[in-house]
Amino acid sequence: MAPAPADSTVLQIRSSDDVVLIRQQVRARAAEAGLGLVDQTKIITAASELARNTLDYGGGGTMAMTMVNDGLRRGIRLVFDDKGPGIADIQQALRDGYTTGNGLGLGLGGAKRLCNEFAIESTVGVGTRITIARWK
Amino acid sequence: MARANTLLSQTVSDNEAVILDEWMQRLRQAGADQGGRINAAELQTQGRDFLSILKRTLGESSDVTGAAFEPLRELLADISRSRAIQGYSPRETALFVFSLKQALFAAVARRKDFSAEQLAQATWEASTMLDELGLHTMDVYQRSREEVIVRQQREIAELSTPVVKLWDGILALPLIGTLDSERTQVVMENLLQSIVDSGADFAIIDITGVPTVDTLTAQHLLKTIAAARLMGADCIISGIRPQIAQTMVHLGVELNVISKATLADAFALALKRLNKTVVTAKTPQAADSKAAG
Numbered sequence A: 001m002a003p004a005p006a007d008s009t010v011l012q013i014r015s016s017d018d019v020v021l022i023r024q025q026v027r028a029r030a031a032e033a034g035l036g037l038v039d040q041t042k043i044i045t046a047a048s049e050l051a052r053n054t055l056d057y058g059g060g061g062t063m064a065m066t067m068v069n070d071g072l073r074r075g076i077r078l079v080f081d082d083k084g085p086g087i088a089d090i091q092q093a094l095r096d097g098y099t100t101g102n103g104l105g106l107g108l109g110g111a112k113r114l115c116n117e118f119a120i121e122s123t124v125g126v127g128t129r130i131t132i133a134r135w136k
Numbered sequence B: 001m002a003r004a005n006t007l008l009s010q011t012v013s014d015n016e017a018v019i020l021d022e023w024m025q026r027l028r029q030a031g032a033d034q035g036g037r038i039n040a041a042e043l044q045t046q047g048r049d050f051l052s053i054l055k056r057t058l059g060e061s062s063d064v065t066g067a068a069f070e071p072l073r074e075l076l077a078d079i080s081r082s083r084a085i086q087g088y089s090p091r092e093t094a095l096f097v098f099s100l101k102q103a104l105f106a107a108v109a110r111r112k113d114f115s116a117e118q119l120a121q122a123t124w125e126a127s128t129m130l131d132e133l134g135l136h137t138m139d140v141y142q143r144s145r146e147e148v149i150v151r152q153q154r155e156i157a158e159l160s161t162p163v164v165k166l167w168d169g170i171l172a173l174p175l176i177g178t179l180d181s182e183r184t185q186v187v188m189e190n191l192l193q194s195i196v197d198s199g200a201d202f203a204i205i206d207i208t209g210v211p212t213v214d215t216l217t218a219q220h221l222l223k224t225i226a227a228a229r230l231m232g233a234d235c236i237i238s239g240i241r242p243q244i245a246q247t248m249v250h251l252g253v254e255l256n257v258i259s260k261a262t263l264a265d266a267f268a269l270a271l272k273r274l275n276k277t278v279v280t281a282k283t284p285q286a287a288d289s290k291a292a293g
């Protein structure tokens, strides 16, 4: 896996307090990147979903946060990593209403709809990496 | 590694009373017993306990981080913790250990039987030992302060979610803060209990103060709405800000419940459903003069 860029901040996801902290950090970074209130709320909510999945299904992990700034687009990119069981069928996991826990089964699909960029890499028995980005 | 610290242990056991006196004097000079949080007798007891354990420990070991020093570290942890809770500053807390330095150095310096080399060694050992114990004191202090903060946050979180009665049959729950912690369960149960106790027809859940609504938050809301319905109360959600509304649409969550922009709008709707109307008083002057008289 590619090393994290130099300006990235890595946060641990080990408890639901960490999920709260992640929302606060993402909010601060999104505002710094110049995202408007709606875009901020979208990426924060997506981050909340993925952080909680990382905690609940991935057995905890990390989130790395970097700025997106390539002249045209300004925003933030978030990478969630865990060493959990992995997702066998990604299409199924993305389907609205599909849950193996007690959730609504909307988090993963919802996060995808809330972002400009969304990618899942997952290997059964190895772990899951989900990358999202939101820019203006 | 567990070598007895003979020089220091001799010094402490031969001069315990003098060291204690000098130490207490230093502490008093530094104002350790001021502010009324601890009295001189209490301070004296803490000092005496500390020295008697120190004496015993030095007879066994010189390894401050080792097992022999455990009782001493425990005692310091207790002292440190209680000071953190009482609101002592880090400086005031660390003073307890650091002010022993001068007293101990002085006692070592008075040893006529020590060679110059032994003097230097004993001083050095006293210094490193007390530094280490001082750092330990600070560690515990810091951790205790953090615990205090976490506890206060919890208390605030619980305090900030009262169920309020707006009118006969109308309750409101103004939610503030994050909704995915354990407290959500408590808050929602409170609301349901209040519905039962008051036989309310309407419960207004105001989420103006909720920064994020994700699927977990939505699920908590959905469960509460369903449970309230079973108990004969209708829920109205108010205060969904535009950016939250948009996000909820993208997430695909539907609350299937009446929602109003503000708590006032929701209250007006509930009153209407209960066949109550709010009217402007026809004779405000009369009301005023009555109040004045």
Ligand SMILES: Nc1ncnc2c1ncn2[C@@H]1O[C@H](COP(=O)(O)OP(=O)(O)OP(=O)(O)O)[C@@H](O)[C@H]1O
Pocket: A049, A053, A054, A057, A058, A082, A084, A085, A086, A087, A093, A094, A098, A099, A100, A101, A102, A103, A104, A105, A106, A107, A108, A109, A128, B215, B216
């Ligand atoms: N990091 C992960 N590791 C392993 N499995 C995952 C991971 N993230 C999601 N999944 C699987 O995908 C399913 C769907 O996830 P999604 O977030 O959409 O729903 P949910 O978490 O079950 O409920 P909701 O997010 O609506 O509260 C999960 O139930 C889980 O089985």
Ligand SMILES: [Mg+2]
Pocket: A049, A052, A053, A103, A106, A107, A108, B215
């Ligand atoms: Mg989820």
